[in-house]
Amino acid sequence: MLKGCDRMALKIYNSLSREKETFLPIEDGKVKIYSCGPTVYDYFHIGNARAFLLPDIIKRYLEYKGYEVLHVMNFTDIDDKMIIRANEEGISIEKLADRFIKAFFYDIENLNIKKADIYPKATDHISDMINMIKELVDGGFAYQSDGDVYFRVDKFKEYGKLSNRKLEDLIAGARVEVNDKKENPLDFVLWKESKEGEPSWDSPWGLGRPGWHIECSVMSTRYLGAKFDIHTGGVDLTFPHHENEIAQSEACCSHQVVNYWMHNGYINIDGEKMSKSLGNFFTTREILDKYQPEVVRFFLISKHYRSPINFSDKELDDAAKSLIKLQNIYQKLNFLVDKDIVDGELRGEKLLEIIKEKETKLVEAMDDDFNTALAIGSLHELAKELNRFINSDNFELTQEVKVVLEEGRKLLELFGKDILGILVEQQEKDNELVEPLIELLLEFRNKVRSKKEYELADEIRDKLDELGIEVKDSPQGVEWSYK
Ligand SMILES: Nc1ncnc2c1ncn2[C@@H]1O[C@H](COP(=O)(O)OP(=O)(O)OP(=O)(O)O)[C@@H](O)[C@H]1O
Numbered sequence: 001m002l003k004g005c006d007r008m009a010l011k012i013y014n015s016l017s018r019e020k021e022t023f024l025p026i027e028d029g030k031v032k033i034y035s036c037g038p039t040v041y042d043y044f045h046i047g048n049a050r051a052f053l054l055p056d057i058i059k060r061y062l063e064y065k066g067y068e069v070l071h072v073m074n075f076t077d078i079d080d081k082m083i084i085r086a087n088e089e090g091i092s093i094e095k096l097a098d099r100f101i102k103a104f105f106y107d108i109e110n111l112n113i114k115k116a117d118i119y120p121k122a123t124d125h126i127s128d129m130i131n132m133i134k135e136l137v138d139g140g141f142a143y144q145s146d147g148d149v150y151f152r153v154d155k156f157k158e159y160g161k162l163s164n165r166k167l168e169d170l171i172a173g174a175r176v177e178v179n180d181k182k183e184n185p186l187d188f189v190l191w192k193e194s195k196e197g198e199p200s201w202d203s204p205w206g207l208g209r210p211g212w213h214i215e216c217s218v219m220s221t222r223y224l225g226a227k228f229d230i231h232t233g234g235v236d237l238t239f240p241h242h243e244n245e246i247a248q249s250e251a252c253c254s255h256q257v258v259n260y261w262m263h264n265g266y267i268n269i270d271g272e273k274m275s276k277s278l279g280n281f282f283t284t285r286e287i288l289d290k291y292q293p294e295v296v297r298f299f300l301i302s303k304h305y306r307s308p309i310n311f312s313d314k315e316l317d318d319a320a321k322s323l324i325k326l327q328n329i330y331q332k333l334n335f336l337v338d339k340d341i342v343d344g345e346l347r348g349e350k351l352l353e354i355i356k357e358k359e360t361k362l363v364e365a366m367d368d369d370f371n372t373a374l375a376i377g378s379l380h381e382l383a384k385e386l387n388r389f390i391n392s393d394n395f396e397l398t399q400e401v402k403v404v405l406e407e408g409r410k411l412l413e414l415f416g417k418d419i420l421g422i423l424v425e426q427q428e429k430d431n432e433l434v435e436p437l438i439e440l441l442l443e444f445r446n447k448v449r450s451k452k453e454y455e456l457a458d459e460i461r462d463k464l465d466e467l468g469i470e471v472k473d474s475p476q477g478v479e480w481s482y483k
Pocket residue numbers: 036037038039040045046047048049050051232233234235236237264265266267268273274275276277
């Protein structure tokens with residue numbers, strides 16, 4: 001395997017320079033990543049899932065390349081959407097956040113997304129935000145206006161560098177807001193005076209709450225330091241969220257804070273961005289009710305992360321069909337490498353060459369700005385070659401052939417299972433299936449009993465008993481356990 005392969009070969013498209021750059025971490029062997037996380041007022045949709053899957057793939061690949069990764073993803077648990085939803089439901093904002101943070105963890109686990117190392121919540125960092133805003137005011141980068149505080153964009157000379165727009169163009173394009181409180185229509189809020197009945201915190205500017213952008217400047221630098229490697233988020237966040245984050249953080253630190261900005265493209269429906277506000281969304285959990293997690297992951301990474309993806313049932317069905325080909329060969333190899341060998345002549349050299357060639361292609365694909373679409377293409381080529389080999393008339397499982405097949409199996413496992421997370425070992429799947437199947441059988445047995453067919457019901461119980469599953473009938477119902 002190419003473990004520990006050339007680290008200098010990894011290229012990342014940096015939204016800031018609008019170029020693919022060779023990835024160089026700040027600290028040798030370590031990578032620090034910050035991702036904009038969910039606003040926790042609802043279940044996340046499949047578009048959001050794409051933004052949560054991107055850092056998962058990045059981390060898995062960087063770890064394969066031997067890096068130690070520190071990943072932080074925030075929870076936005078205070079903003080207008082949170083306030084409105086909590087009021088609609090008649091519950092506190094904390095309760096709303098708590099519910100959807102739990103749902104978030106449940107859904108990402110089901111999608112086989114590895115957890116970040118730290119999940120800071122905005123409301124736990126209000127005093128840090130107040131301190132940063134104070135610094136900005138002291139440095140002349142921000143000003144108070146009644147109970148609000150605004151960032152003075154004129155003062156930050158590089159404003160617009162991420163979204164590649166000049167200040168004048170941005171001003172010309174901005175909607176003319178009726179807000180006498182601002183010096184410039186592009187100035188954005190750092191601290192908002194709270195309205196009657198809204199959650200609020202005490203500050204030098206009176207009772208209020210932080211703006212959204214300041215959250216990420218504070219939480220990213222708080223956990224990753226004043227300079228870190230990668231920042232991710234959906235492309236919709238480039239402007240204004242990330243542009244403003246750069247302005248705030250760099251005004252405070254006087255140097256570039258983030259080295260590589262990575263933005264994922266949209267999941268669209270009928271050519272339009274899937275979004276909660278448009279109501280054209282499907283939650284990840286409803287999609288997971290219909291499709292296996294591997295299929296959903298496959299669908300989400302079947303195109304390069306910067307390209308848009310259209311969402312439809314057909315696309316997911318196609319993903320399932322394409323994935324099954326990889327899953328089948330992986331399964332077949334798992335089976336073959338466990339099988340007894342026969343004596344025979346050495347015939348695997350050519351195949352071994354092909355496997356090595358595909359391995360190089362897989363690494364090149366992922367080194368090229370995490371091109372999962374290309375990597376999946378190479379996995380399919382590998383699957384085709386392996387199938388052709390196994391299905392040939394003179395296939396014999398000799399010791400040498402087995403060694404070669406094991407190499408193929410390992411490569412599928414490394415890229416398909418460990419890095420892309422789209423293949424599963426059947427045994428894992430079988431285990432997941434056992435419990436629902438037992439429940440199903442017991443439901444069936446209940447029906448049999450209600451028809452007074454006790455003999456058949458007892459037979460089911462005895463057979464399960466033979467398989468090591470104890471079934472107990474009690475007045476409360478049926479209970480079962482492993483013996
Ligand atoms: N359709 C989409 N495709 C890809 N990424 C998306 C899409 N919609 C949102 N994201 C990303 O999901 C992440 C979580 O964002 P957040 O929870 O704030 O969602 P949101 O912006 O409220 O969603 P919505 O746009 O549906 O209201 C962000 O990185 C955002 O850029």
